[in-house]
Amino acid sequence: MSGTFVGMPTFPVAAREALEDTQLRHNLAHATSTIRAKRARLVDEVNDVSDWEALRLAGAGVKEAALLDLEHQLVRLEETLTANGAVVHWARDAEEACRIVATVAKSHHVDEVVKVKSMVTQEIGLNEALAAEGIAAWETDLAELIVQLGDDLPSHILVPAIHRNRSEVREIFLRAMKTVGRPAPSDLTDEPAVLAAAAREHLREKFLRARVGVSGANFAVAETGTLVVVESEGNGRMCLTLPEVLVSVVGIEKVVSSWDELDPLLRLLPRSSTGERMNPYTSTWSGVTPGDGPQEVHVVLLDNGRTRALADQVGRQALRCIRCSACLNVCPVYERTGGHAYGSVYPGPIGAILNPLLKGVGHDEQVDSLPYASSLCGACFEVCPVRIDIPSVLVDQRVKVVDAHRGGMPKAEALAFKGAAVALSDGRRLGLGERFTKAGLGIAKRFGAAKWTAARDLPPAPAESFRAWWKRTDGGRNERGRNTGKGGNR
């Protein structure tokens, strides 16, 4: 079983470890640059015949409209799903959602379920919860299988095993497949096609005998009571089609109002995500289809912090996220640290805002560290297919983290800024302070700013303060003026 992120260190600590792993950095640089190029090519292709920016605006608009009207849309969705023969459950939090899924599985006396890759079931720790009830949850997406067999953690939204290269995958398959089912062939090579074939053989028996399937959903259409799963390998189709019972865990932010509104989203998602015109398979289903697929269909509508995020007027836009992971692939921080450093199933720029928004700030140091895991370069906003202004939300979340820590012992940073406020509020004080810049920097280097300078260069103090220079040169009119400052002229 794959582990959970419980007890993860704060981002700077975890990032430092990740940065020392040269294999990881190589794997990540290769993977993210490949996918960035694919996406960019396809966005250019759209711009040749249409308008990508207008498409983004439409996609953002569809998601935003549903979120601002969420109560109505959820009630509609419940009605249409129920009319289509699905059983609708509501779950306030992870524990409640896991309990519902376990209860359904146990009512069918199964000791295993097959799973479609789903971020939300990772978020709620469903595999671990089912394991505690004696039910094995088999991940069927290739990357999720690699993570599960390697007893590892996902590090990317789309490609959870992005931190593993082919030879590592081969070793994991050879070692672990035999412990949970059909062994990997002994002549397994590290060719991706050969590794994929081994996964096909290994999972085939599980698909064919599975009685309960578990999925998430990319979209839920309120108008028609339809769920949508977007995938590549066909493992999704297997899980959605072959079992007798299907349970889908759906975050309440997945709802869109009408069938027609899937259009901009189905054009935006694959291009942003895998860099394809369209992903190999998209399945849509509306409750139970007589004579076709699962005849017992459950849908669990999950809150788990989403209403908390919704209440944040700046941050609520993060709920528009369609989990494409384009922001991870362009992020200079993610590209170097990888996903594990974020300590969550949602890594990268979107994770840096989504985690504090879902969980709240001020009670977990790890969560509070995430809004700082960014250089605010803005590349994430530029590629986001639903135009989430991640940099603005990051800054706003930083404010909220600081606000949450007001009172009690001030941090060194707070003291430093207090000092700066005193100095900057009065010209004479500032002038006095500048004379001691050099000494101050020296002290800072040795003590307070050690953490800051661990990852950044502290500039050397100038030989002369601006005021001293101005005085000496008469505001630049006489560069050769007599140097009255302590340091020498250039």
Place this chain on the structure above:
Amino acid sequence: MSARDEILTRVRAALADVTGVPAPPIAPRRSGVDDVVALFAERVADYRAVVLRTAPDGLSAALGKVLPEGASVVVPPGLESSLGLRGREVVVDDGELTAAQLDQIDVVVTGSAVGIAETGTIVLDHGPDQGRRAITLVPDTHVCIVRAEHVVLDVPDAIAVLRPAVLDGRPLTWISGPSATSDIELSRVEGVHGPRNLVVLIVGDTEG
């Protein structure tokens, strides 16, 4: 309070500041092309699917060409009579074949509802000539017949055409090439759990 009522109450409270819901902007359309079917054929082939074009009276011959010698074939109940599959081991799906039985069959032949040129996508609405979802999933080769007149330019056109089927409660399967994965070092590999081979027969009068 039930979980449902509690969540809905939280949603209402969270959105207390919202005064109106702006209508989403209309999504842009791509510019037209002279030959939509040609673009469809090109884009399907990009996914490394096999694409053949045939006139309606050449369909049986084309099928004979693409079906491997001795391969077992399953077809949905609405397709069988219209095709010349004589002399082959053909199973008509009666809805009772188990997944394990389907796993023993080499090829599935079906019709389709829509083809999308821009993305090279085939959509099944699982009508009588396409059958239930399992038959196009478990066999390793899917031969899919697309009528040229069913090919539309882009995703919004397909969404509009498929609307009645969805309102009717039917599931849809959108297929863009054979199953594939990019999960190992992001290098694309065709053929994982879904059919590893996709053959698309485009039937229309434009080309022989």
